[in-house]
Amino acid sequence: MNALDGTTADRPEVVTRVRVLIVDDHAVVRRGIRAYLEVLDDLEVAAEAADGQEALEGLESMAAHSELPDVVLIDLLMPRMDGVVATSRITERFPGVRVVVLTSFGEMERVHAALANGASGYLLKDAEPGEVVAAIRAAAKGDVFLDPAVARQLTREIVAPPTGISALTGRERDVLILVAQGHSNQAIADELVISERTARTHVSNVLRKLQLTSRTQAALIAVRQGLLPPQA
Missing domain, CATH: 3.40.50.2300 (Response regulator)
Structure with missing residues (x-):
C-alpha cells in the first residue's frame, strides 16, 4: 500500500x-x-x-x-x-x-x-x-x-486381497520360516540383513495376514504348508 x-x-x-x-x-x-x-x-x-x-x-x-x-x-x-x-x-x-x-x-x-x-x-x-x-x-x-x-x-490388493499363505510376500515367507525355526526378531534381522524394527514389522504382518496370535501358531502353519520339514 x-x-x-x-x-x-x-x-x-x-x-x-x-x-x-x-x-x-x-x-x-x-x-x-x-x-x-x-x-x-x-x-x-x-x-x-x-x-x-x-x-x-x-x-x-x-x-x-x-x-x-x-x-x-x-x-x-x-x-x-x-x-x-x-x-x-x-x-x-x-x-x-x-x-x-x-x-x-x-x-x-x-x-x-x-x-x-x-x-x-x-x-x-x-x-x-x-x-x-x-x-x-x-x-x-x-x-x-x-x-x-x-x-x-x-x-x-484392496479390491481382491489374497488370503492365507498366498497373501505373504516372498520376504514374509522367509520371515515365517525363520519364525518357525525359533529365531528372535533380532536373529531374523541379522539373517536377512535388515533392521530389527523392520523384522518386527514383517513378523507382525505375517501374523496379521494369517490371522494368528502367536509365533507358535505360525510355526505350525509353516510345517503344514511344507515350508520346512516337521520336527522329528
Missing part, C-alpha cells in the same frame, strides 16, 4: 521454494535430478547424500542451523543404510521432513515397507520428470503421491 496515495505498489511475487535433499548412491543420478530440479522456480536442492547414513548426518547438521529440507528424495538400495531404514529414522527424528522414495524396485513388499515407515510418496525410476516434481510438491503439502503402477497394485 502506497503511504501517499493509498494505492498498492507493484511488488515481485515471492516464491516459496521447496527445499529437497537428494539421496542416491549413484552420483550421476543425483546430478541428473539436481540439474532438472534447479531449473524450476519453486524447487531448490538443499544438499545431496550417497546413502542413508550420510543423509541422517546431513539432516542433523541442517537441523542444528535450522536449515532442514522440506522433502527427502531417496533411493531404497544403498550401502551402509538402505532407504527403508533411513525413511523410518528420518520421519522419527525430523517429523516435519517428508520422504519420497525414488527407486527401481516396485515389489509390493518394498512399497509396504516404505509406506509403513513413513514415506509420503513412492516412485519408480522410469517415472517422467514431471511425476517426480509432482511427488515432491505433493509431499511438501502433506499429501501422498504414488507411481501409477504402484497405485494400481495397491488398489488390486
Whole structure:
C-alpha cells in the first residue's frame, strides 16, 4: 500500500521454494535430478547424500542451523543404510521432513515397507520428470503421491486381497520360516540383513495376514504348508 496515495505498489511475487535433499548412491543420478530440479522456480536442492547414513548426518547438521529440507528424495538400495531404514529414522527424528522414495524396485513388499515407515510418496525410476516434481510438491503439502503402477497394485490388493499363505510376500515367507525355526526378531534381522524394527514389522504382518496370535501358531502353519520339514 502506497503511504501517499493509498494505492498498492507493484511488488515481485515471492516464491516459496521447496527445499529437497537428494539421496542416491549413484552420483550421476543425483546430478541428473539436481540439474532438472534447479531449473524450476519453486524447487531448490538443499544438499545431496550417497546413502542413508550420510543423509541422517546431513539432516542433523541442517537441523542444528535450522536449515532442514522440506522433502527427502531417496533411493531404497544403498550401502551402509538402505532407504527403508533411513525413511523410518528420518520421519522419527525430523517429523516435519517428508520422504519420497525414488527407486527401481516396485515389489509390493518394498512399497509396504516404505509406506509403513513413513514415506509420503513412492516412485519408480522410469517415472517422467514431471511425476517426480509432482511427488515432491505433493509431499511438501502433506499429501501422498504414488507411481501409477504402484497405485494400481495397491488398489488390486484392496479390491481382491489374497488370503492365507498366498497373501505373504516372498520376504514374509522367509520371515515365517525363520519364525518357525525359533529365531528372535533380532536373529531374523541379522539373517536377512535388515533392521530389527523392520523384522518386527514383517513378523507382525505375517501374523496379521494369517490371522494368528502367536509365533507358535505360525510355526505350525509353516510345517503344514511344507515350508520346512516337521520336527522329528
